[in-house]
Amino acid sequence: MxxxxxxxxxxxxxxxxxxxxxxxxxxxxxxxxxxxxxxxxxxxxxxxxxxxxxxxxxxxxxxxxxxxxxxxxxxxxxxxxxxxxxxxxxxxxxxxxxxxxxxxxxxxxxxxxxxxxPLAAGALNAxxxxxxxxxxxxxxxxxxxxxxxxxxxxxxxxxxxxxxxxxxxGPEPVGLRLPLPPGERPRRSAPEARYPRASWTHRTIEGVAVSVESPAGSAAVAVAHRIVRERMTAALARRSASAAPAEAATVPHDTDTHVRLLFTPATTDDAEEVAATVWSEALRLARIEPAQDEVDRHCRGPESAGAQPCTLDAAARTELFGTPRLVGGVTPGDVRDAWQRAMAGAQLVVPDGLLLDLAGPDGRRLWCRSCWTWDELPPWGEAFHEPLVKRAFRRAGERHWTVLTPDSVVTCRTGVYHALRFDDVVALERRGPERVLIGRCGCDIGIDPAWYRSGRRLIRALDAAVPAELAFEGAEGGRSHEERPPHA
CATH class of the missing domain: 3.30.830.10 (Metalloenzyme, LuxS/M16 peptidase-like)
Structure with a gap:
């Protein structure tokens, strides 16, 4: 080269x-x-x-x-x-x-x-x-x-x-020029995972996914990733002959870290069993060393130690990002230990409406993380309720209202609420009188002033609370939140 x-x-x-x-x-x-x-x-x-x-x-x-x-x-x-x-x-x-x-x-x-x-993208969003x-x-x-x-x-x-x-x-072109504009090497700061420990959460997906963060230069975790995928596929096939195989993806997070994903489609009826199977196989490798022949077989993969030549692609990524090459010398113990460290911050993502009761890597009940808070009183602030006429014809469980505090907007339903701090708003879409706030958490909160008494005053307060540079006019044909409760 x-x-x-x-x-x-x-x-x-x-x-x-x-x-x-x-x-x-x-x-x-x-x-x-x-x-x-x-x-x-x-x-x-x-x-x-x-x-x-x-x-x-x-x-x-x-x-x-x-x-x-x-x-x-x-x-x-x-x-x-x-x-x-x-x-x-x-x-x-x-x-x-x-x-x-x-x-x-x-x-x-x-x-x-x-x-x-879509399953991998949904897991990254979660x-x-x-x-x-x-x-x-x-x-x-x-x-x-x-x-x-x-x-x-x-x-x-x-x-x-x-x-x-x-x-x-190929041959070197004669008189090659690359008149690009000058500039400085950009600096980026990758965001931290929203939850630092192993957890499970919901997203609007049609399947089950697991994501972990791992060192970009670890051959052991690369081997573990492939072993878990193979084991998941086999376990799903034993459960159902028509089960789809597990898929895997690796996404760069920053110079030193990759996000490794495992995912498989699932229907509403079998999502709970699929989630339990996927999580069980991920945990098993974090607890028990794989067999030597299993490690040897997967060490021959394209990104394993000693199997990644100094290609143009690898060299180009080193020039652009300083991406380290995979560090070799993989043993069964290395594979288990690397995957064990990765699983400490793993996240299991399942379809909306599913409730799980699984053990985490530490043996305790796996932590459920959601943007919604159940069975607690919402924060104190100015409450905007539906007109009395609408409330009279709604069941208690269908009612919704919004609470405005000095630093957040809180969407409330009976027994549950979602608080979005203004500091965590990444965008505000204006669609006529309606507003849609997009949170850093990935949720969106739609508010129509027609839903509430003094709704216009609520809209003015939201416009004042969100920095002007984050607001934009919605495109024609975009979705509307009209006549449905806010959701996240």
Whole structure:
């Protein structure tokens, strides 16, 4: 592998016969967006690719792909074609998008979207809420596309020579230039899991998922991940011949940490049994060492110790993120100990309405975590109730009201409430007179002033309490909270 720099951008090249294959990579992806700027990364990339196609209609075009943490532009062709496309693409990335972009640029990015199974995305949302990788599973209340100012800010922050690396496979192009704008290496702070210890919680998903955090450079936990997946699949098959196999995914969290996920579909009728089976297999490896032959078999996986060559992809990720290579020397005891540490903060995610009674890694009852509080009085504050006429025709269990405190808005139902601190609001959608508050926890609270007496005063108080930069007008066709109680 040959390492050099062009215009301040690291270039990694592997010599191979055939057409030149180039990938221009940027260390930015879906985890670097916010609720309001969702989709901004792929739009910036799509605009640049659109401009490149327009300026070089006779050559190939860059293929855009957006990941959780990385954006790639892939180009193939003769050395001269690749050099021309890369030079034009870099210039396009350094130019601000127009205030009125070509609508075709909005449509050319459909295939560039981040692809993650819904169960995995739901588990990430349960773990981190409406931020970073948790956004991948966040239901959108109806955001408009990011504004041109958002596109410009995002491009200037992330699509710079300080956050790029180019990998080449094939002959070196003559006269290669990468005129990207200057910038500083972006700094990101990954959010902590919402709950620090092992727990279970609900999400609107059609299955069961388990997530754990683990060191990015641990071969032992990588082997454990594959062993648990295989065992889960076997246990589910013993329970039902038609059971779907367990699936696995690994998502980067920060430089030193990965989130490892295991998930499987389940119906409403069998979700409880599936959850018990999945959790039991995850716990078993944390308590009992696997057999040596089982470890040896899974050590031959693509990310195991000694099985990950110094590929262009691995080297590029090291350049972008400082990602450590997997540390080897895996024994059955290492696998159990690594998985045991990971399981101390594991989270089991099940469909809404399910109640579980399972043991945690410490042998005590597994902790249930929810944004809702049951069987306690809501915080004291100004209460906004439904008009007397509506209350008279509702059953007690169907009534709902809102309490406004100096630092939070509290959605109440009979016997349960949800408190959302204004400090934890990540977005406020305005849809006519209605408001939808999106919390960092991943919940959304919809409020229509028509629901309550003095409802307009409640709306004015919410508008005043939430910072103006977090508010936006909802897109046409977005969902409405009309005639249904607030939910989270």
């Amino acid at each position: 040959h390492h050099s720099h062009v215009d301040g951008v690291p270039v990694l090249r592997s010599l191979r016969s055939g057409p030149l294959h180039a990938i221009l990579r940027f260390g930015v992806g879906a985890r670097d967006e916010t609720y309001r700027t969702r989709g901004v990364t792929r739009l910036v990339a799509a605009f640049a690719a659109h401009e490149t196609r327009g300026r070089l209609p006779e050559t190939g075009e860059p293929v855009v792909s957006i990941g959780v943490d990385e954006t790639r532009f892939t180009v193939s062709g003769t050395p001269q074609e690749v050099a021309d496309i890369l030079r034009t693409l870099c210039r396009a990335l350094g130019e601000p998008p127009p205030d009125r972009p070509d609508e075709r640029a909005y449509r050319c990015d459909d295939e560039a979207a981040v692809s993650l199974p 773990r981190y809420g409406a931020q970073a990788t948790g956004l991948l599973g966040q239901e959108c209340a109806g955001c408009r596309p990011p504004t041109p100012d958002m596109l410009r800010t995002h491009a200037a922050t992330w699509f710079t020579r300080a956050n790029a690396v180019l990998t080449l496979t």
